[in-house]
Amino acid sequence: MQQLEEKLLVQKIEKGIVIDHISPCKGFLIYNIFNPDPDSTAVVAKNVPSKKYGRKDLVKIEGEYITSSLVNIIGLISPSATINIIADSKVKTKQRVKPPDELLGVIDCRNPSCSSKGPASRFTVQLSTELELSSLKCSLCGYTFYYEDAVKEITHKASSGILVSRNRVQRELLTLLIKKGGLRYHQEFKLKSGRVSPYFINVGALNDGESLAKLRWVFASYIAMLLKDGVIEDFDYVFGPAYKGINIASLTCEGLREYYGINKRFLYDRKEVKSYGDVAMDGSIVGSEYFVEGQRILIVDDTITTGKTKIVSIERLDSLGRHKVVGVIVAVDRQELSDEGGLSAVEFLERRLGVKVYSILPAATIYDMIKKELSGEERESWVRYYDRYGVVKLSK
Template structure:
């Protein structure tokens, strides 16, 4: 259901040039009529606003029942940072966060993780932008498991694209749940975006392409 809060987030992404329409290719190689690039958030106001949306979603689904937050490099880094700040400012939930380097550091303190050092038994939540084929999750889990014997039950993203994963009858998010036991929570879904464009009434050509893409790649 397209709520006012979801409409607000969609318009925020569009105004920030993060949600774009046209002809794009996803990381999984699919040709898509829409693209979400959180790397286009570039001002203090934008990242503070984004943090509030993530914080509200985390509060709603986890409360303060977790120990730390992980942002996978690179786009997850500012997302986790913004979410951590907003959780404290909005709800007085003060949790540590950490992220990884793409290249392991061999001097100074060394290692591939920056920020909080996870401990055995920690409940970690992952902060990401979108999930398409699940590649990033499969790269992230070994990083976390190699750092400590942590528990990962929840992941928070901007957009659920609702796309099929390796099994054509299941979405990537369903596979992530089956393979890793992780619940993925999204601020909005592709259905919300489609419904928003439909209500707006001025996206005829894009709506047609969105419908074709959803019929081909999405499972609801």
């Protein structure tokens, strides 16, 4: 009976997270810390029979992504928990959590004169044999959160959207694109490539103050998450290819500094080389006056369809001398085939540059998130388009 109950709870999840063996009565707390999309499929099971623990809670969230910070938080709240990452309806990885030795960048010290706040916050976890008697001690000033207060503070930050996950960043970007007309999908559009697409992406539509503020948060949060998880190397500059990439690069630098205390410079290229003034300083790359050979560059841009226009801009970086590109971040990847030997645009760009491309919002994710709003005919149009041009397959 127990196996049947658990099977009913998890059998339909295609991609997401199942957190099992949660201490009884803590499932809803962990669910609230994830703060998932209200429209996402989620299950919280309370007091499920367990052979090992007698009783347990279980949380299943479709489409969610877990960061190292969330793993540490779960370990602090329920050290008995296990995290199952689900992809294609199968368990891809299974991880047993444990209480962290330190909690970094999660809660702010309440001492007004202490700088242990935001990404720089650092608390030592002082465990007790009874978890509820544990405490968190600020590594800088010694201020102590007792366990109950620490959990309340973490929950408050989660409900305020401060704790970042990939899913949350994707939801925010998609909502913004739809609200501002940057994503249109109830008609067909002829693209520059000549393909007739069931949707159209125009990040340039995000041109008011509200949009720019949110775009700043999206790029900064996504990059900060990749840095924190060690997915990308640290870097010295953010490069934005002309023209739309210029705004994104400047917004990214501003957001990294404002939200995460990470200070970077940005560069952008000129499509027409400057022929007056100090051309040696910024003839083709603007902002290069402080560049030192060997420094590392992160590239940001709006979308990627074929990848060819990115190559032209990025090759202009050669004028800087020796440098290293640590990655390319794009807002949207259409996940389409290029005309380069059957490669996707991302594969073409990665092979040509020898760097990894990261997409905040892939086309397949867009489709999954809006599929319920599409008519049957519209879903068929998406599926046909990606059967013909895509590197991913969509389901009706």
